[in-house]
Amino acid sequence: MEEKKEVSKEEGYRSGFVALIGLPNVGKSTLMNQLIGTKVAITTPKPQTTRFQIRGILTGPNYQVVFVDTPGIHKAKELFNRLMVEQAVKAIEEVDGVVWVVDAADRRPREEEQILEILRRTEKPTILALNKIDLVKKAELLPVIDFFSKLYPFRAIVPISALERDGLSELTEEIVAMLPEGPPYYPPEMVTDQPERLLAAEIIREKLFMLTRQEIPYSTAVVVEEFREDPEKKVLYIQAVIYVEKDSQKGIVIGKGGQLLKKIGTLAREELEFILGKRIYLDLWVKVLRGWRKEERLLRRLGIPLV
Ligand SMILES: Nc1nc2c(ncn2[C@@H]2O[C@H](COP(=O)(O)OP(=O)(O)OP(=O)(O)O)[C@@H](O)[C@H]2O)c(=O)[nH]1
Ligand SMILES: [Mg+2]
Known part of the structure; x- marks a missing residue:
């Protein structure tokens, strides 16, 4: 039975x-x-x-x-x-x-x-x-x-x-x-297959989108370069780079006295700490990668999942 x-x-x-x-x-x-x-x-x-x-x-x-x-x-x-x-x-x-x-x-x-x-x-x-x-x-x-x-x-x-x-x-x-009849694809408690380091890059990009205007949000890409637990300090260490297309955009993203970059970092860190339930040290950098939107080679280098 x-x-x-x-x-x-x-x-x-x-x-x-x-x-x-x-x-x-x-x-x-x-x-x-x-x-x-x-x-x-x-x-x-x-x-x-x-x-x-x-x-x-x-x-x-x-x-x-x-x-x-x-x-x-x-x-x-x-x-x-x-x-x-x-x-x-x-x-x-x-x-x-x-x-x-x-x-x-x-x-x-x-x-x-x-x-x-x-x-x-x-x-x-x-x-x-x-x-x-x-x-x-x-x-x-x-x-x-x-x-x-x-x-x-x-x-x-x-x-x-x-x-x-x-x-x-x-x-x-x-x-x-x-939907067709069939068994589940993933364990029931799983809500996404997105790696946490990709989510981290996305949350940083969200703050960038919210706090910048005109062509700036579209000229930026975020790459998480390091994502590791630091057991001694009991924090999750995240190092990320915001790529922009031109030198002038770098100054805008950093802002006067580094104010804007600091704000982006704080908002992203706070939200990530909430989502991941961990203390986080977020180390944020801005770099220029000229014309990254136009070249397949550069898009691939940024690791943007666009296959
Ligand atoms: N008033 C209202 N706003 C909504 C609703 N759903 C989404 N929005 C707003 O619409 C805007 C766009 O929402 P997103 O979910 O980012 O839209 P999307 O379709 O994913 O956009 P792309 O990723 O750019 O294609 C945000 O400001 C949302 O808060 C809704 O039901 N009512
Ligand atoms: Mg969307």
Whole structure:
């Protein structure tokens, strides 16, 4: 009897990979963090925050969803941006299902066309998540739902607010229903496969994005060079380099009397100490790597996971 029970439990288990895709800044990373209940991906008010695929794992009583957060799809000119968009397209091709996140408060039908083309080509089961409904009136939402329902054969259209956690259980239900039956891919307690040193680099980049303007956030990349426990001092020692494209940008990132760099470092250290639950010594440097966004050789040297 015992054995039979086990088998029927396995049969009802669903698991699979689900890509979160959409235009830049629509709330993909916010949604992933809220769905799994932990900050795995950085989020900022600026577009093109996410630069590569990041996995977040949600394990329920009879399902496991492996979310793949992706960079925003946009008309990319520069090599680095083209590789970012490629990451998103590749994710769509590799997953079991897709959640297309749209900003209900900032519709961009012409740019959305690029995403529709990819969906039509790959024919993956797709759910539309109409996000940021906290910013729109109910009456304005109905024509948007109507528009999308005629546009593409979505599995479901779910209005949500990732920020206010509105509609997320309905969305989760639809996502699970889209998955094939099968056993989990990861242990149930795991929320991401992202190494801690990569998370550290991302958290530093988040602070950079928040505290700098114009082209500066886009001209920077962060690499963690050292990440080790110092048992004597009982701290986690992290040495990271912020790469900029030009000398002039180096001065801006450091700031008057080193003020800005200090602020970036303090904010990043405090958040990392909270997430990792350890005391941290963060040693932050700024270096110039001319034209790093334009050369594959330099991107590879930075170790940005853009294969
Ligand atoms: N009001 C409101 N804001 C939201 C909601 N979801 C996300 N945001 C905000 O939208 C901005 C962008 O969020 P992200 O999660 O970084 O967006 P993204 O789609 O991952 O952006 P990229 O990585 O740049 O493509 C942030 O300022 C979020 O706080 C929402 O439901 N309501
Ligand atoms: Mg993002």
